[in-house]
Amino acid sequence: MADHASSAHAPLIQVRGMVNRFGAQTVHEGLDLEVRRGEIIGVVGGSGSGKSVLMRSLIGLRQPDAGEISVLGVDPRSDDPGERLHLERNTGVLFQDGALFSSLTVGENVQVPLKEHHPDLPESLRYELALLKVRLAGLPADALDKLPSQLSGGMRKRAALARALALDPPLLFLDEPTAGLDPIGAAAFDRLIRTLQQALGLTVFLITHDLDTLYAICDRVAVLADRKVVAAAPLDEIERIDHPWIHDYFHGPRGRAAHATAAIAEDT
Numbered sequence: 001m002a003d004h005a006s007s008a009h010a011p012l013i014q015v016r017g018m019v020n021r022f023g024a025q026t027v028h029e030g031l032d033l034e035v036r037r038g039e040i041i042g043v044v045g046g047s048g049s050g051k052s053v054l055m056r057s058l059i060g061l062r063q064p065d066a067g068e069i070s071v072l073g074v075d076p077r078s079d080d081p082g083e084r085l086h087l088e089r090n091t092g093v094l095f096q097d098g099a100l101f102s103s104l105t106v107g108e109n110v111q112v113p114l115k116e117h118h119p120d121l122p123e124s125l126r127y128e129l130a131l132l133k134v135r136l137a138g139l140p141a142d143a144l145d146k147l148p149s150q151l152s153g154g155m156r157k158r159a160a161l162a163r164a165l166a167l168d169p170p171l172l173f174l175d176e177p178t179a180g181l182d183p184i185g186a187a188a189f190d191r192l193i194r195t196l197q198q199a200l201g202l203t204v205f206l207i208t209h210d211l212d213t214l215y216a217i218c219d220r221v222a223v224l225a226d227r228k229v230v231a232a233a234p235l236d237e238i239e240r241i242d243h244p245w246i247h248d249y250f251h252g253p254r255g256r257a258a259h260a261t262a263a264i265a266e267d268t
């Protein structure tokens, strides 16, 4: 494992010159990105700009065509089983659709990573840990014994978050966590992520289309356009960048509304 992973100041994620192609289509061409320890970085970009492909490359589900990636000091596609295990144990992932096992209860879903990585844990302790994560994700204890189909969309997201937190990972990947939630549910989920990030010292890589989320909880925003990250900076800096997609996104009607909501939230 690379030594720089242990340095408190080293970026937790570093991408250099990444290329991703599907046949004749080039999705990323020379993409660079750094994610700093302890930040929530919001990743935005038009539909098809390659946000999910970027995330899949970072969690080792896709081998980029070129470039260097380091996540927690290791290459996510390393052949070394120890390095792969290190990544699996230290990253939590919340996929867009939650990706819960539909035939397992919420409690059993949360216990899946515990069983896989800590098979020697007594069953009673595994149950207690699952209960803790479910409560941490803001669900009532009785959600533990329910099937995902018996929960609302917002509760399913929380259950998936509980599973992502099962192994106490320092790094969390969230793909559109508030998609499909009503504005009040989305704002509550944003607050939950911020609270957990602060309480647990998490680093969060968060793909979103939700401008309210960006204004509410992101420390920096990375903008994907033109097949790369065209800017990664705090929102106030991003808003001032002269780029057509950034301008349309942040200064269109939805951008103005989100800005106004954030200003009101700050005043109250």
Ligand SMILES: Nc1ncnc2c1ncn2[C@@H]1O[C@H](COP(=O)(O)OP(=O)(O)OP(=O)(O)O)[C@@H](O)[C@H]1O
Residues within 6 Å of the ligand: 022, 027, 045, 046, 047, 048, 049, 050, 051, 052, 053, 054
């Ligand atoms: N497995 C695949 N095979 C072929 N093309 C793919 C594959 N995965 C992604 N792509 C293409 O790569 C491009 C980027 O996809 P990606 O899902 O990363 O976009 P996105 O920015 O996450 O979009 P959205 O905001 O709509 O979710 C798209 O044009 C998509 O069709």
